[in-house]
Amino acid sequence: QSALTQPRSVSGSPGQSVTISCTGTSSDVGGYNYVSWYQQHPGKTPKLMIYDVIKRPSGVPDRFSGSKSGNTASLTISGLQADDEADYYCCSYAGSSTHVVFGGGTKLTVL
Amino acid sequence: QLQLQESGPGLVKPSETLSLTCTVSGGSISGSTYYWGWIRQPPEKGLEWLGSIYHSGSTYYNPSLKSRVTVSVDTSQNQFSLRLTYVTAADTAVYYCARHRSVLTVDFDYWGQGALVAVSS
Numbered sequence: 215q216s217a218l219t220q221p222r223s224v225s226g227s228p229g230q231s232v233t234i235s236c237t238g239t240s241s242d243v244g245g246y247n248y249v250s251w252y253q254q255h256p257g258k259t260p261k262l263m264i265y266d267v268i269k270r271p272s273g274v275p276d277r278f279s280g281s282k283s284g285n286t287a288s289l290t291i292s293g294l295q296a297d298d299e300a301d302y303y304c305c306s307y308a309g310s311s312t313h314v315v316f317g318g319g320t321k322l323t324v325l
Numbered sequence: 326q327l328q329l330q331e332s333g334p335g336l337v338k339p340s341e342t343l344s345l346t347c348t349v350s351g352g353s354i355s356g357s358t359y360y361w362g363w364i365r366q367p368p369e370k371g372l373e374w375l376g377s378i379y380h381s382g383s384t385y386y387n388p389s390l391k392s393r394v395t396v397s398v399d400t401s402q403n404q405f406s407l408r409l410t411y412v413t414a415a416d417t418a419v420y421y422c423a424r425h426r427s428v429l430t431v432d433f434d435y436w437g438q439g440a441l442v443a444v445s446s
Contacts, residue, residue: 246429248429248430248431249431250430250431250432250433252372252433259421259436259437259438259439260372260421260433260436261436262432262433262434265430265431265432265434266430266432271432271434303371303372305372305374305431305433306431307429307430307431311388312387312388313374313377313385313386313387313388313428314362314374314377314387314431315374316371316372316373316374317371318371319371319372
C-alpha cells in the first residue's frame, strides 16, 4: 500500500481537462511544498512534469499544472491530447525520517 | 546533456546481495550540488524510493528498507552504487538511478533508463 493515495484511473476526451488527486497527510503533502508529478508511458522512464507543487520544468507544456489544498495535491491536464495517455505518479517529501513517498499511480485514458 | 546509466547483474539469487552502479556522464557528481538517488518499480506496480546520496557521502534511506540498503559514491569514477542485501522475489523490479536537487526536494529530473533485476534461484 502506497503512502499517498491516487485514483487508480481517470479518463477524458481530447480537448477536455482532467484532474488527478494525490492525498496524503500533514506529515507529507500537507506539511511541505515539495510535491512532484511524473508521467510514465508504458515501458518508458518516468518524466518529471511538476515539482515544488506548482513549478514546471523547462519543456513541459503549460497544459500541465499543479496545485495543493491541505493534504491533497492535484495535477490538472487541460486540452487533453492522445499522447497524454500514460501513468501518473505523485511524490512528496515526508519529513526527516521517511523522506520520500510516492503515490500508487493513476492510469490516464484519453477516450 | 546529463546522462545516467545503470549497470549490474540482471539475475540475483534469493538471500544474496543485489549490486547496481549508476554511471553519470555529461556532468560531475562532485562538482554539483545535487543528490543522487535510487528508485525501483516492481513489474506492473508503482515507484518506490530506496535511498539517496550527496557527493560528500551523506546518505538517507527509505526506513522500510534501511537495514538492507546501502548507497555509496565514487566521485573519481563519477558513479554511485546501490547494495540491497538478503533479497527475495519481492525485490524483483526495474531499478532506476536519478538526480534531485536536495534532501527536501523530490524533483527527480534526470533518470537512467532502468535496469531490470530478477530475484530467482
